[in-house]
Amino acid sequence: MSQTQRGELAVFPDAAAVADEAARRFVALAQAAIAERGRFTVALSGGSTPRAMHERLAAPPLSTAIDWERVFVYWGDERMVPPDDADSSYRMARDTLLAHVPIPAANIVPAPTVGGTPADAARAYAETLVAQFGQDVPEFDLILLGIGPDGHTASLFPGQPEPSAPSADLVVAVHDSPKPPPDRISFTYRLINAAHNIMFVVTGADKAEALNGVLHGPPNRAHLPAQGVQPTAGSLLWLVDRAAAQALGAS
Ligand SMILES: O=C1O[C@H](COP(=O)(O)O)[C@@H](O)[C@H](O)[C@H]1O
Numbered sequence: 001m002s003q004t005q006r007g008e009l010a011v012f013p014d015a016a017a018v019a020d021e022a023a024r025r026f027v028a029l030a031q032a033a034i035a036e037r038g039r040f041t042v043a044l045s046g047g048s049t050p051r052a053m054h055e056r057l058a059a060p061p062l063s064t065a066i067d068w069e070r071v072f073v074y075w076g077d078e079r080m081v082p083p084d085d086a087d088s089s090y091r092m093a094r095d096t097l098l099a100h101v102p103i104p105a106a107n108i109v110p111a112p113t114v115g116g117t118p119a120d121a122a123r124a125y126a127e128t129l130v131a132q133f134g135q136d137v138p139e140f141d142l143i144l145l146g147i148g149p150d151g152h153t154a155s156l157f158p159g160q161p162e163p164s165a166p167s168a169d170l171v172v173a174v175h176d177s178p179k180p181p182p183d184r185i186s187f188t189y190r191l192i193n194a195a196h197n198i199m200f201v202v203t204g205a206d207k208a209e210a211l212n213g214v215l216h217g218p219p220n221r222a223h224l225p226a227q228g229v230q231p232t233a234g235s236l237l238w239l240v241d242r243a244a245a246q247a248l249g250a251s
Contacts, residue, residue: 004215004216004238005215005216006214006215006227006229006230006236006238007198007200007215007235007236007237007238008235008236008237008238009215009237009238009240009245009248010237010238010239010240011240011241011242011245012239012240012241012242013241013242014203014241014242014243015049015052015203015204015241015243016052017241018052018201018202018203018239018240018241019052019053019055019056019201020056021239022050022053022144022199022201022239023053023056023057023062024062025199025237025239026042026053026057026062026142026144026199027057027062027065027066029141029142029197030042030066030067030071030141030142031065031066033141033142033196034067034070034071037141038070039070039071039072040066040070040071040072040141040142041072041074041133041138041140041141041142042071042072042073042074042140042141042142042143042144043073043074043075043076043140043142043143043144043187043195044073044074044075044076044089044093044144045075045076045077045089045144045145045146045154045201046075046077046078046079046089046092046146047089047146047148048092049146049201049202049203049204050092050093050096050144050146050201051092051096053201054092054093054096054097055096055097057097057101058096058097058100058101059100063100063101066101068101068102068103068104068107069102069103069104069107071103071107072107072109072132073093073098073103073107073108073109074109074110074129074140075089075090075093075110075111076143076144076145076154076186076187076192077089077154077155077156077174077184077185077186077187078090078110078111078113078121078155078184078185079113079155079181079183079184080113080118080121080181080183080184080185081113081181082113082114083110083113083114087180087181088113090110090111090113094108109128109132111124111125111171111185112124112125113185117173118173118174118175118183118184118185119173121173121185122169122171122172122173122185123171125171125185126169126170126171129170129171129191130170137170137190137191137194138170138191138194139194139195139196139234140194140195140196140197141195141196141197142195142196142197142198142199143187143192143195143197143198143199144199144201145192145198145199145200145201145226145229146200146201146202147200147202147207147210147211147214147226148179148207148210149206149207149209149210150178150179150210151210151213151214151223151224151225151226151227152178152179152225152226153200153225153226153228153229154186154187154192155174155177155184155185155186156174156186156188156189156225156228157174157177157178157179157225158178158222158223158224158225159222159223160174160176160177160225169188169190170187170188170190170191171185171186171187171188171191172185172186172188173185174186189221189228189229189230192229193228193229193230193231193232193234194231194232194234195231195234196234196235197234197235197237198229198231198234198235198236198237199237199239200226200229200236200237200238200239200240201239201240202238202239202240202241202244203240203241203243203244204241204243204244205243205244205246207240207244208243208244208245208246208247208248209247210224210226211238211240211244211245211247211248212247212248212249214226214227215238215248216248216249
């Protein structure tokens, strides 16, 4: 484990070892939050990287180490597609994790992606979060994030307009995403950075250059949006495999 200017970094031999560690930490954070606050609130990420962690959480011994009745699941970003669409992050999490554990349906809170615009969905999801957390800026116990080869995180992409400061926006509409599908919603930095724990899970050589830029490059979050993740008071941890770490310190 080493400290970088943008959080703690742990490098593992391969993607399987990263998934093992991410799942182990998920369980530990869930147990601690439930012991301290009676519930565990987590925002999942999309894409393909989280699948392996989900699969570990979905099976014993980890699946039985969590009191799922007290777990509340949200998404840090979502694509504006129906929940059964192959691009839905909700669907991926349902199929790989949520359908296999005894979590009450009411504790699963996907973004409303059907029947409105991305702006409608962003507004409605933000209102739901504020109401359910009872906080103006909800403080998640854990927000899971990935990065793309372009340095995007959640659905905050390079060159996309940020919500205008000092906007109260917690969730934003995203149009023309460079990665399909084009319409999405995303947590903002304001919401992400309020979390108690933020955990990036990054694997694969295609992420190596972006990872190095995010961790060691000059500050430029318009160019590398993952740099904007800087928790106000919480912890920030990067779990990465050797392939993704291969360019660290190279420039
Ligand atoms: O589009 C997205 O991409 C990133 C990275 O996805 P991956 O497939 O490379 O793991 C993901 O973190 C984000 O939630 C997702 O919407």
